[in-house]
Amino acid sequence: MTAPLTPPPPPNHQPPHHTWQAPPADGAVGPAGYQEDGPGMKTEVREAAVITVAMALGGVLLGVLWWWLAPHVPLISDAEAVYLKDTEGEQAVGVDGTFTLLALGCGLVSALVVFLVRRRGGIPLVIALTLGGVLGSLLAWRLGIWLGPTQDVAAHAKEAGKGVTFDAPLELNAKGALLAWSVAALLVHLQLTALFGPRDPNPYDQPHQYPQPPQA
Numbered sequence: 001m002t003a004p005l006t007p008p009p010p011p012n013h014q015p016p017h018h019t020w021q022a023p024p025a026d027g028a029v030g031p032a033g034y035q036e037d038g039p040g041m042k043t044e045v046r047e048a049a050v051i052t053v054a055m056a057l058g059g060v061l062l063g064v065l066w067w068w069l070a071p072h073v074p075l076i077s078d079a080e081a082v083y084l085k086d087t088e089g090e091q092a093v094g095v096d097g098t099f100t101l102l103a104l105g106c107g108l109v110s111a112l113v114v115f116l117v118r119r120r121g122g123i124p125l126v127i128a129l130t131l132g133g134v135l136g137s138l139l140a141w142r143l144g145i146w147l148g149p150t151q152d153v154a155a156h157a158k159e160a161g162k163g164v165t166f167d168a169p170l171e172l173n174a175k176g177a178l179l180a181w182s183v184a185a186l187l188v189h190l191q192l193t194a195l196f197g198p199r200d201p202n203p204y205d206q207p208h209q210y211p212q213p214p215q216a
Contacts, residue, residue, distance in 0.1 A: 041124075044122050044124040044125070045124050047117075047118060047124070047125070047128075048124035048125055048127060048128035049128070051110075051114055051125065051128040051129070051132055052127075052128045052131050052132040052135070053132075054132070055110055055128070055129070055132025055133060055135065055136045055181075055185075056132055056135035056136050056139060057136075057139075058106060058110065058132075058136050059135065059136030059137060059138070059139030059140040059143070060139065060140070060143060061106075061140075062099075062102055062103060062106055062136060062137070062139075062140035062181075063139060063140035063141070063142070063143030063144040063147070064143070064144075064147070065102050066098060066099050066102055066140060066144040066170075067143070067144040067147040067148055067170060069098050069102070070094065070095045070098045070099070070144070070170060071091040071094040071095060071098070072091065072167045072168075073089075073091040073092055073095065073167065073168035074086060074089075074091070074165045074166070074167065074168070075153070075157070075165070075166055075167070075168045076163065076164070076165050076166075077157035077158075077160065077161075077162060077163070077164070077166075078162060078163070079162040082153055082154070082157050085165055092171075092173065095170065095171065095172070095173075096172060096173055096174040096177055099140075099141070099144075099172055099177050099180075100174070100177040100180045102140075103133075103137055103140075103177060103178075103180035103181040103184070104180050104181070104184045105184075106133075106136065106181050106184075106185075107133060107180065107181045107182065107183065107184025107185035107186075107187075107188065108184055108185075108188050110129065110132070110133070110181075110185050111129065111184070111185040111186075111187075111188035111189035111192065112188065112192070114128075114129065114185075114189060115189055115192040115193065115196075115197075119193070119196070119197050119198055120193075120197060120198055121189065121190075121193045121197060125189070126186065126189075129182060129185040129186055129189060130182045130185075130186060131182075132182075132185075133179075133181035133182030133183075133184075133185050134178065134179065134181070134182055136181055137177070137178040137179070137180070137181045137182075138178060141172050141178060144170050144172075145169065145170050145171070145172075147170075148167075148169055148170030149166070149167045149168065149169050149170065150169065151169045153168070153169065
């Protein structure tokens with residue numbers, strides 16, 4: 001009978017620790033021993049919900065500004081029909097343009113605020129910026145129409161009288177403007193995150209630890 005070539009380890013010998021071992025159950029430490037950052041999915045979802053509500057309520061400001069700054073479309077009546085007083089005017093285009101420019105500004109401001117509050121992006125934040133911008137734009141659209149002249153053009157013309165100029169109802173003909181807030185917020189937030197956001201550590205830059213051979 002021959003003796004084994006490798007002697008058995010002593011009783012108090014501990015097995016070597018391998019570098020690439022399974023992370024703990026809470027997932028706080030990743031491969032190569034570096035700490036994973038981020039507030040966690042529950043916190044991100046909670047923050048996204050707050051951002052969505054805040055942007056939706058910001059639609060009140062957008063609606064008021066749109067009603068205040070949008071050009072007026074003049075109408076005139078001959079007691080039988082209502083006509084545009086200035087058939088070559090561009091007031092209707094200006095109404096849509098005003099809403100679009102204001103929505104783009106809201107998107108820039110909201111993206112900047114979100115980035116300053118939470119520099120690390122994430123899918124919940126992207127969803128919040130998209131949904132919040134759409135909800136805010138819808139609220140602004142309906143609020144501006146409600147604040148503007150009455151939608152009953154015939155009654156308004158009758159009240160104004162024959163040959164008297166009055167303002168047309170506030171309308172948004174280019175419905176694509178309702179997406180301007182979300183698109184601007186996403187693009188600006190993406191650029192800010194790419195330029196100034198934190199960088200994830202590269203696991204290949206971590207020093208490797210190799211297990212030591214057991215000592216006899």
